[in-house]
Amino acid sequence: MFDNKNFWVYIETREDGSAKNGGLELLGQARVMADQVNEEVIALIVGKNVDKAIEQVKKSGATSAITITGDLYAEYNTDVYTNAIVQTVNEYQPNVILISATSQGRDLGPRMSSRLHTGLTADCTALAFDVEKKEVQWTRPAFGGNLMATIICAEHRPQMGTVRPGVFEKQEYEISPNFEVITKDIDFPQEKILSRIVEVIVDEDAGYVDLEGAEIIVSGGRGIGKPENFKLIEELAEVLGGTVGSSRAAVDAGWISHAHQVGQTGKTVGPKVYIACGISGQIQHLAGMSGSDVIIAINKDENAPIFRVADYGIVGDLLTIVPKLTERIKKKKKM
Numbered sequence: 388m389f390d391n392k393n394f395w396v397y398i399e400t401r402e403d404g405s406a407k408n409g410g411l412e413l414l415g416q417a418r419v420m421a422d423q424v425n426e427e428v429i430a431l432i433v434g435k436n437v438d439k440a441i442e443q444v445k446k447s448g449a450t451s452a453i454t455i456t457g458d459l460y461a462e463y464n465t466d467v468y469t470n471a472i473v474q475t476v477n478e479y480q481p482n483v484i485l486i487s488a489t490s491q492g493r494d495l496g497p498r499m500s501s502r503l504h505t506g507l508t509a510d511c512t513a514l515a516f517d518v519e520k521k522e523v524q525w526t527r528p529a530f531g532g533n534l535m536a537t538i539i540c541a542e543h544r545p546q547m548g549t550v551r552p553g554v555f556e557k558q559e560y561e562i563s564p565n566f567e568v569i570t571k572d573i574d575f576p577q578e579k580i581l582s583r584i585v586e587v588i589v590d591e592d593a594g595y596v597d598l599e600g601a602e603i604i605v606s607g608g609r610g611i612g613k614p615e616n617f618k619l620i621e622e623l624a625e626v627l628g629g630t631v632g633s634s635r636a637a638v639d640a641g642w643i644s645h646a647h648q649v650g651q652t653g654k655t656v657g658p659k660v661y662i663a664c665g666i667s668g669q670i671q672h673l674a675g676m677s678g679s680d681v682i683i684a685i686n687k688d689e690n691a692p693i694f695r696v697a698d699y700g701i702v703g704d705l706l707t708i709v710p711k712l713t714e715r716i717k718k719k720k721k722m
């Protein structure tokens with residue numbers, strides 16, 4: 388048996404000190420598990436200024452926060468962040484650490500787990516909890532997404548995992564009456580910083596594709612035939628106030644950027660409505676969108692696997708159906 392206690396969630400922050408959604412989503416999930424064993428959910432927030440993030444975590448399920456702040460933490464740096472977090476983890480000995488599988492989380496998680504001599508299940512899409520053993524059951528796609536593997540960390544603590552943003556919804560909680568903030572001031576010698584950020588190149592396109600936050604997504608796949616036909620998908624998305632998504636086949640063909648890709652190696656989405664146009668519905672695509680509230684599929688092959696998960700299916704040529712749908716919705720909006 389281990390003495391480790393409490394559930395920690397690493398909260399990634401923006402420049403203005405606010406928290407990114409991925410961490411906030413995990414607080415709710417941590418709370419569901421922690422409540423079963425009467426333990427705390429601690430938000431671990433690192434950054435130069437974390438005031439906004441503290442206010443956000445309070446309402447999203449954290450029962451307390453530990454902050455590591457100062458100029459040293461103004462920008463993410465692997466060496467600096469790993470050192471400070473590992474030191475803090477060693478001091479408090481949490482049972483579980485959840486990290487959002489963003490590019491930062493994917494860099495930080497393995498570094499931490501290696502230094503802490505524990506395991507890390509990366510890129511999870513579902514979590515369960517064994518109350519008796521206080522053990523998280525981490526589920527993630529394996530063998531190219533052809534099966535889902537559930538992994539446990541039986542012999543080491545803390546138990547660690549990264550979870551894809553968008554897998555869980557952000558939850559709202561009453562602010563805990565005992566909420567406290569522990570502030571850590573941890574220095575790190577400049578000469579020990581082995582990696583530095585030389586330049587940040589922003590992918591302009593990626594910045595504008597908020598698939599994880601979208602309520603309506605219209606996605607195009609190989610079935611759209613050629614890149615110009617994405618215009619039809621864009622028009623339908625526009626008239627619905629939605630966002631354009633795609634399958635990997637369309638991305639690999641160079642018809643649209645990876646920022647739009649939904650699925651195992653793209654984004655995990657959970658809109659109210661997901662319209663899949665010319666997408667067959669391979670398991671790797673479903674891994675990213677099957678949590679949508681309502682799925683509408685348009686495909687000319689009535690046996691396409693997408694129809695097995697769809698709530699509404701239209702069998703036919705999308706090149707005729709999509710423009711008609713767009714026109715119909717436009718007319719309806721004018722009425």
Ligand SMILES: Cc1cc2nc3c(=O)[nH]c(=O)nc-3n(C[C@H](O)[C@H](O)[C@H](O)COP(=O)(O)OP(=O)(O)OC[C@H]3O[C@@H](n4cnc5c(N)ncnc54)[C@H](O)[C@@H]3O)c2cc1C
Nearest residue numbers: 608609610634635636650651652653665666667672687705
């Ligand atoms: C490790 C790994 C990770 C992967 N990650 C992802 C991922 O993140 N996301 C992802 O999407 N895929 C991913 N894939 C790829 C995945 O296996 C499929 O190859 C891909 O999803 C297929 O894309 P598609 O449905 O657009 O194309 P296809 O499977 O070729 O399907 C095209 C569909 O369009 C229909 N169609 C054709 N013409 C028309 C028309 N005129 N009107 C209506 N329907 C039409 C066809 O009937 C067909 O069903 C991954 C694969 C691997 C191995």
